[in-house]
Amino acid sequence: MAIFQHAYQGFHGQISSTLRQPWVIFRYALADVFSSKLFTAFFALCFIPPLVMMCMVYMNYNLEMLSLLNLPLDKLITVDANFFAHWMQIPQMWLVFALVMFVGPALISPDISSNALPLYLSRPINKTNYVFGKLLVLLILGSLITWIPAWLLILFHANLGDEPWLLNNLHIPLASVVSSLIWIICLSMLSLAVSAWVKWKALARLFFFGFVWLSSALGAAIENIYGGWKGSTVSFIDSLDVMVSGLYGVNSSSSMPSTASYLFFITVTVLATLLLARKIRAFEVNL
Amino acid sequence: MESDRLNQAEKIDEVGSEVASHEKNRDIAEKNTDKLAFPLNGNGNTDSVAEPAVFELKNLSVNFGRPILDKLTANVRGNCIGLLGPNGAGKTTLLNTLLGFNQPSSGRASIFGYDVSSQSDRVRHMVGYMPERDAFITGMTGIRFVRLMGELSGLSPSDALERAHEVFFYVGLGEARYRKIDSYSLGMKQLVKLAQAIVHGPKLLFLDEPTNGLDPPARTRMLQLIREIRDAGETKIIMASHLLKDVEECCDEALVLKQGKIAIYCNLEEERRSDRKFLLMHVRGDKDRFVSALRSLGCDVALTNRRRLKVILAQQIEIRDVYMAAEQLQVQIRSLDYKRDSLEDIFLRAMEDA
Numbered sequence: 080m081a082i083f084q085h086a087y088q089g090f091h092g093q094i095s096s097t098l099r100q101p102w103v104i105f106r107y108a109l110a111d112v113f114s115s116k117l118f119t120a121f122f123a124l125c126f127i128p129p130l131v132m133m134c135m136v137y138m139n140y141n142l143e144m145l146s147l148l149n150l151p152l153d154k155l156i157t158v159d160a161n162f163f164a165h166w167m168q169i170p171q172m173w174l175v176f177a178l179v180m181f182v183g184p185a186l187i188s189p190d191i192s193s194n195a196l197p198l199y200l201s202r203p204i205n206k207t208n209y210v211f212g213k214l215l216v217l218l219i220l221g222s223l224i225t226w227i228p229a230w231l232l233i234l235f236h237a238n239l240g241d242e243p244w245l246l247n248n249l250h251i252p253l254a255s256v257v258s259s260l261i262w263i264i265c266l267s268m269l270s271l272a273v274s275a276w277v278k279w280k281a282l283a284r285l286f287f288f289g290f291v292w293l294s295s296a297l298g299a300a301i302e303n304i305y306g307g308w309k310g311s312t313v314s315f316i317d318s319l320d321v322m323v324s325g326l327y328g329v330n331s332s333s334s335m336p337s338t339a340s341y342l343f344f345i346t347v348t349v350l351a352t353l354l355l356a357r358k359i360r361a362f363e364v365n366l
Numbered sequence: 367m368e369s370d371r372l373n374q375a376e377k378i379d380e381v382g383s384e385v386a387s388h389e390k391n392r393d394i395a396e397k398n399t400d401k402l403a404f405p406l407n408g409n410g411n412t413d414s415v416a417e418p419a420v421f422e423l424k425n426l427s428v429n430f431g432r433p434i435l436d437k438l439t440a441n442v443r444g445n446c447i448g449l450l451g452p453n454g455a456g457k458t459t460l461l462n463t464l465l466g467f468n469q470p471s472s473g474r475a476s477i478f479g480y481d482v483s484s485q486s487d488r489v490r491h492m493v494g495y496m497p498e499r500d501a502f503i504t505g506m507t508g509i510r511f512v513r514l515m516g517e518l519s520g521l522s523p524s525d526a527l528e529r530a531h532e533v534f535f536y537v538g539l540g541e542a543r544y545r546k547i548d549s550y551s552l553g554m555k556q557l558v559k560l561a562q563a564i565v566h567g568p569k570l571l572f573l574d575e576p577t578n579g580l581d582p583p584a585r586t587r588m589l590q591l592i593r594e595i596r597d598a599g600e601t602k603i604i605m606a607s608h609l610l611k612d613v614e615e616c617c618d619e620a621l622v623l624k625q626g627k628i629a630i631y632c633n634l635e636e637e638r639r640s641d642r643k644f645l646l647m648h649v650r651g652d653k654d655r656f657v658s659a660l661r662s663l664g665c666d667v668a669l670t671n672r673r674r675l676k677v678i679l680a681q682q683i684e685i686r687d688v689y690m691a692a693e694q695l696q697v698q699i700r701s702l703d704y705k706r707d708s709l710e711d712i713f714l715r716a717m718e719d720a
Contacts, residue, residue, distance in 0.1 A: 087536055087591075089600035090529060090567030094520035097487060103517045111505070194501040198562060201465050201495035201572075202518045203487055361467040 100204040104212025105219075112182050112216060121181065122220070125174045129228035132167050133235060140239040158236050163251050164327035167232060171225045172262050172319055176291065178224065179217055179263075183270025184283030186213040187359075192278045197361040206359045214267055221263035229255040254326035262319060265344045265351075266291075272351035275358035291315045308335035318343045418479040419443050420570065420602045421464055425473035434459045436626040437473065444633070446596045448613030449606040450713060451623035457606040458498065460623065461572055464604070465495055477570060491520060494568035494601075496559045498575040502547045509534060509543040512562050519566035526565070533561040537591060553584035560591060564601070571595065573605040577612050585612075592616045614709040622716040629716035637712060645677045645688070645704060651697030659691045668714040673700075676714070 113119055136158055138144055145152065156162060187210075190196055199209055233252050237245035245252075269290060274283035298314025311317035317333045318340040324330060325337030419441045428435040435456045449457045462468045463475055466486040475482045477489050503511055509530050516526030534543040537557040542550065547558060556576065563571055576592065577585045593616055595601050607613050613620060614634065622629040649656060650673065657667050657675065664680030665688075677688070685702070692699050 087564070087595045087598045087601075088532075088567070089569075089598070090521065090525070090565075092525050093522065094491065094566075095522060097520070099520075100518055103514070107510075107514050189504045193504045194497070194499050195503045197465075197467070197495065197497050198501050198515060199518065200467065201490060201493065202515070203490040203520060204518055361465070362462065 097203045097208070100202075101208045101212035101215060104199075104204075104209060105215040108186055108213055108216045109219075112185070112220070118181055121177070122224075125171075125178070125224040126228065128170055128174075129167065129224075129232060132232055136232065136236050136239065160248065160251055160254075160327045161329045163229065163233070163255065164323050164329050167229055168225070168255060168258060168323050168327070169319065171229070172259070172323070174224055175221045175259075175263055176266060178220055179266045179270045180284055180287050182220065183217060183267060184274035184280045184287065186216060186274065187271050188274035188278050188280050188283050191275060191358070196359065200361045206356065210271065210355055210359060213271060214264075217267035217270075218260075218263055221267070222259065225259035225263065226252075226255045229259075250326075250328060254323070254328075258323045258326050261322065261341075261344050265348045268348050268351035268355070272354040272358070275355055308333055308339075311335040312339050312343055417443075419476075420447060420478065420604070422476045422479075423473070424475075426463065426470050426475050427472045428456075428459055428463055428468050429471040434626055435463065438626075438628055439473075440621065440628055440631055442619065442621060442631070444602070444617070444619035445599070446592070446603040446605060446617040446619070448617035448620040448634075448709075449604060449623070450608070450610065450613055450620055450709075451629070452717070453608065454625075455623040456626045457608075457623055458574060459626075461574055461604070461606055465493065465572060466490065492569040493572060494519075494563035494566065494570070495572045496563040496574060496576060498578060498606075500555060501559065502555070504548060506547060507544050508539065508547055508550070508558055508561075511547055512558065512565050515562040516565040519568075521566055529565050529567075530561075533565050536564075537561045538587065552579050553581065556580060556584070556588060557591075560588070564595065568601060571601050571603045573603060573607075575607055575609075576605065577607070577609060589615050610709045610713055620709060620712065622713055624717060630712065632712060634709060634712075637709075645675075645679065645685070645702055647675045647677060647688075647702050648673050648700040649675060649692070649697050650700055651692075652695055653697070655695050656692060656697040659695060660688065663687060663691065666715060670714060 113122075135156055138148075138150075139155055139158060142152075145155075156166075190199070196209075200206070230252055233245065233255070270283070270287045273286045273290065274280065277283045277286055292315075295314040295316040298310040298312070298317055301310030301313070302308070303310075308317075311321065311333045312335065317335060321331045321333050321335045321337055321340040322344070325340070421440075421442050423438040423440045423442075426435055426438045427433060438460070449460065451457050459468060463470060464477060464482055466482050466489060469483060478492060480488045480492075482489050503514070506514070509527075512530040512533060513523075513526045516529050517523060521529060531540075531543070534540050537560055539554060539557050539561070542554060547555065550558060556578070560573075560576065563573075573592065577588050580588060589612060592603060592605065596603055596616065603616070605613060605617060618635050619631070619633055621631045653669075653673065653675070657669065660667050660675075660677055663683050665683060666678040668676040670676055679685075679688070688702075689699065691697075
């Protein structure tokens with residue numbers, strides 16, 4: 080029907096499968112995220128640390144440049160699991176935290192506060208697809224600043240070295256992917272659940288920030304009072320450090336076992352999922 | 367003739383309001399049952415008619431701590447079905463259940479033969495929904511919002527964009543389609559809600575209070591659009607409203623709910639065609655006995671207020687009989703007027719009977 084023909088006609092074209100719906104939600108949400116210049120600038124800045132790391136790795140193999148810059152050879156950084164875990168992975172993980180805090184609450188709370196959920200859920204899309212579409216935004220953006228640059232750096236380092244470094248350290252790329260995905264999924268689900276709960280973007284950001292940092296402060300307080308590693312079981316900071324160190328096979332600052340850190344992330348994710356399942360609905364029933 | 371009148375007068379004296387009201391209720395129940403009870407086959411389709419019902423309810427109950435819908439059974443057909451009832455009657459709950467937002471606590475509901483619980487995916491491909499409350503995505507332009515809704519309904523991005531432009535022009539917002547929805551007036555927001563509901567050309571369109579908050583010209587425009595969609599013949603419409611006039615202007619069937627039950631289900635066209643003699647009276651005197659007397663004569667009576675009666679005369683009854691009954695009971699008829707039977711009368715009767 081041409082737009083000048085102002086008469087109602089049904090649609091007789093092709094209807095796609097419901098599997099495409101999360102992708103539609105992802106596309107629109109991603110476009111909304113990048114409509115903010117502030118976020119675009121922040122996201123670009125997230126690639127600077129991996130670039131600096133790449134330069135450091137490059138300098139490690141370039142004696143001419145080292146002598147040109149007059150840098151002592153004995154002060155060079157050793158590129159090993161510790162380098163990837165503590166110089167690359169953990170700083171990027173905290174950039175993910177900032178990214179999720181900025182993006183996560185803006186994904187769901189506007190839909191809930193402007194009553195858009197009945198419009199989504201009256202279409203061939205269910206709660207799981209809706210949340211998955213939103214989660215995909217955080218998962219992909221988070222991956223782009225954590226394990227994907229880490230893999231590029233690993234490949235770059237492996238390419239520059241003579242010995243079969245990569246074959247001897249295959250656990251490093253694996254640790255990078257696993258630790259990044261656990262962290263991204265846990266934080267993303269938490270931010271989505273908090274934003275579904277409070278329904279207000281700014282407040283959701285504050286709550287999310289509070290959850291992560293207050294839990295860590297609480298963990299530190301418990302450790303100071305009771306000693307041991309029990310306080311670390313409620314701390315995001317300690318759990319992240321223990322998980323990353325455990326996967327990379329390097330020393331951690333906490334004595335908590337790796338299993339406890341996995342348990343912590345699983346518990347947070349499950350609780351967030353349950354809260355989301357309760358809050359993502361077409362309408363609230365007032366009894 | 368005279369003896370007939372005497373018999374009728376005797377009947378008036380013997381009036382028992384309970385008996386009359388029971389008889390009348392039974393008649394209405396039988397009339398409704400004739401319409402509601404269709405045999406169902408395995409697919410939920412009817413055997414008697416090729417086209418499946420728009421929606422079917424089989425002992426459908428919905429509870430939210432207390433019963434909201436109570437064992438509804440109906441087989442509803444028609445191009446535009448009005449869902450009527452006072453506030454809290456269960457209209458929106460029934461719409462939500464048909465859309466799959468609520469799970470029935472017992473019984474089943476189906477749309478075009480597809481179960482709304484177990485085949486919700488198929489059902490949602492066929493329906494469009496215009497909610498009662500404001501429902502938008504903040505910060506989006508009108509066209510982007512409707513395009514997103516089209517894509518979520520399964521249209522390709524290019525089809526969705528084309529259709530979004532079409533429906534924007536159709537609802538009369540073509541010039542405002544690149545503006546952010548937040549800046550739209552209430553009337554424009556209602557039209558955008560309609561646009562997103564029809565962007566994918568649904569087979570069934572749910573409209574929940576579509577004229578809410580509209581000024582008279584906007585309301586007229588909205589009702590005109592609804593009638594055009596109905597008359598195009600590609601989309602069936604279920605319209606929940608508490609505005610009887612809106613339903614009367616657009617719908618050919620009406621399902622009236624009261625306290626979670628079906629008070630009446632009727633075909634408005636048939637009701638209009640029945641051309642029953644209809645009186646509007648102001649009376650003074652023992653109104654209750656007068657009403658009972660009229661009912662014993664076979665008339666339908668609705669009380670609109672303390673002194674005002676609406677009476678649908680039975681076939682064999684003349685106005686003279688009404689005057690005789692009034693005389694016998696010493697009731698004054700202060701005014702009497704012929705009027706056409708309206709949805710309001712059907713609704714009021716249903717509210718009294720249920």
